Amino acid sequence: MATVHHWTGLEAKALRLALRLSVRAFAEQLGLAVATVSKWESKLAATEPRPDTQAILDTALGRADASVHLRFETLLSEMGSPGQSADRRRVTTSGPRAWAYESWADDLDRVVIALSRQDFVLADSLLSRWLARFRTPELDEKGLYLLARSTALLGDLKRDQGSVVGPLSAQHPYVGARAVFAQLDIPRRIAQLDLSLAVVAEMSGKLEFAARRYEALAVDDRLSHRDRARARLWVGTALSKDGQHEYATRVIQAATRAFEDLEEPEDWSVAQQKLALARRGAGDLTQALYFVDIARSSGTAASPMQRVRLDTAHGHILLSDPATRDDGLLVLDQAARTAARYGLVHQLRSIEGIRAKSEGPTGPGKR
Template sequence: MTNVQRWTGREAAALRAALRLSLREFAAYLGVSQRIVSQWERLNAATVPRPHMQQILDTALAQADESQRQRFESLLGGASSSGALEAAERVSTALDAGRTDPAAVDAVSSVLAGLRRLEDATSAADVLPSVQHQAAVASKLADHARADVRGEAVGLVSELEQYLGWLAIPMQRWDDARHHFDRAAVLAFEVDDPQRLASALSFSAYRCLLTGQLRQAEALNRAAARDTRTDPGLRAYMAFQRAEVLAHDDDHRAALDALAEAETSLERIDVDELPTSSYWYTPAVLLGHKGFVLAALGDIAAARRAAAESLEAMPAEWAASEWAAQHRQLAER
């Protein structure tokens, strides 16, 4: 059975996600206020529940069934509670000293990776407060970073801004999404970070696609693809995105050419080599994007098949996630 040596807000959030309970439901299940649960998740690994709450959380985990415990372990990514506390202490020490070191930047990066996995099992709204907190922490670290650390510190702020933009999309906060994507792109450009710059621009293109701004979407997609120093997964995503934009713009011949290029690019993806910030750009997920292109071209039957195959090939928690809703809707169309 899974055991937690010392609960922090990070483990508590993972348990709620594993049990698939809302904030209100989880608070009622534990017998505490919703405000307390919200505070745990906002502060993440930087907060340690009181001793009596440690026992209550132990009991809740012990009563979880096998599938729930497996989800709990997956969400934590095998990291220990002591490791999370050590990471929080590194950040706190750096902020107190007014001097950022690589370990502090790595600590926030680790928390961000965990929050991305948590979103897979919950929703954008659930992780938003924690991501906002980490973005504020990362900004402070960047402010105090010396030249040898500044590039990675500012790059991390860019990645968090891009993630905040992504989280704004399911809530249809379009202006917020644009603001975050624009800031992410500026920061990535400042430190010559091609991966994060292309990510910010391609996500901004995605926002424009969803809001029907096809000319802007195409321009942003072209800008994102201009620098070839990006990983194959991101390049494949951008190729599918370009095909979808062209299909929606009724340029079917160009869309089919772009789709052929995108399918070829799938062969160059090594899932084990994908960056942490792009772990979802797998052939399984991108097959669903092929379905989006086919749907825009009017081939609904083929689009449904591609979406269904995509969902079947994904990990179960991804297939059930909020961000895979479009895949599910297309498969059932």
Template structure:
């Protein structure tokens, strides 16, 4: 299928003809005004649809039947467009504003694990612009786009996703270093350390966290998060006692900073560390605190909390059945929302339970 990097009235007309629709029917199909389509057809190559319309046209073409796509390619070829290279234009000031708004929308989508719409918003810009031709504002937005795309792949969390996330983060970090924005570069280094931990490279992750916990480029909150994550890596290595000391200190700082969400996450991680130390009484106490105060708002937060709770319940034969039920619910939610890393964690817990 032909790829349209930048729609003009010519490509829009070709798509209308390929769909065999009138101007009015095409406008209704797209959900835009008839006058808008009429303008495209009048000005042809001299007009460029708005960013939202560009995305709608992309979607309609992608969802069209193969026969429609073939007709579209033939129409482009007859107009001499198929073989004419089209350079993505340098975004204007108005484009920058639209781009920034799309990034805000993508962040909301990621917080809800709506990966499909987030990808649509981010792809729109990654495929539209060439970073080497952007001004400083455009390069900053491109770096943020790469970062959010990395966040999406990290949240999805398959092995392939984590490899891709690391590459995207590295590219974004290089951009922010070039733009002399050290805080953004350091935040990405923190994300790279998370990818290391998720990939099972625990010693390397702990080392990165330790360095970033003292890095003045980061805010105090980010440095405390790094200290909490040192404890996470240590706990996964079986060094529960050292992990608990670090996690308690981080939890106190989150309390002082009035960060209830981070404080609740610390309670959850402390619960797992106590479970690793064989102290199920404290593990249950901490996980109940996390469950009563955490109030998860996203599928990921629900899965993480339920998985931690189930892991602790499975450690006691008296509560093992409840643990299996809770874990099954977490797996269903993770599968529904494409949370690959969480599914791998759940499977590892099940395998360990079977071997016990």
């Protein structure tokens, strides 16, 4: 919720517009003369209400609902945009910008939740609201941090949608966010973006490059223990995709132990799934089914993305055995329906690739 530390005519006009009231109706609601409100609107930041009137405006804003607060903050930001008077810019920079930052941070928390549920429409709407509002030269350090975080989340959104190559891919916002975090000198965030860029490289088929980057980041002190363990897991993933299944198994098992020590059940479950695929690639279908069953029964597949990944892994393993081929196709069909429903393009491509390969010679370990 916005809080005004010092009212001028500018903030008063923004509140009237946010409440969607005429000058007369606004004056009546506040118990003031129409001429008083008209004076505020004509002089804006050049006039200040009396102390008792400031308290009345505080009360009016405090009683307003969340939608009014959002419109109020947006109006103040627009009134202080480039091209307006110096007085207006001064007011927006010293006061309203702080309130906008608070709403911006709240919206980014909502974006994280939306992405965890693969609600891409909501996430994109929230991010677009802020990425289109400010230009980099306008922002102080807090604003630049929020800009970089927003840009990184845009990269996550595009990556989850399967956009990993081309000018509108995840790579572009990741590179942009990394540059801003470098400007702010925040090493941990820079390393996290390096990790995200390695994931994009792996998803686009650059397995050897991705494996090298993961190996370097797995021992990078800028990252948390959890992120370093994730890097080790993704080393194994890249190795498995490259056909080095035995080596991948050992690397993934080490990451699994790290997640267990860190008490990270979701990452531990993902590691079991990756371990299952490595064993499938090695031709050990018994172990592959064992590990995928552990992943499926761990109870952490709450998001559509993880459900699709688990079903895809399970279907891939079942499809590798002629005796369970039909079951595998059914599981893949279920994964494809969920992926299509949530717009998980990369997962759909993976499922289509698995189906296409299954039409040729099949058997344990065949890709």
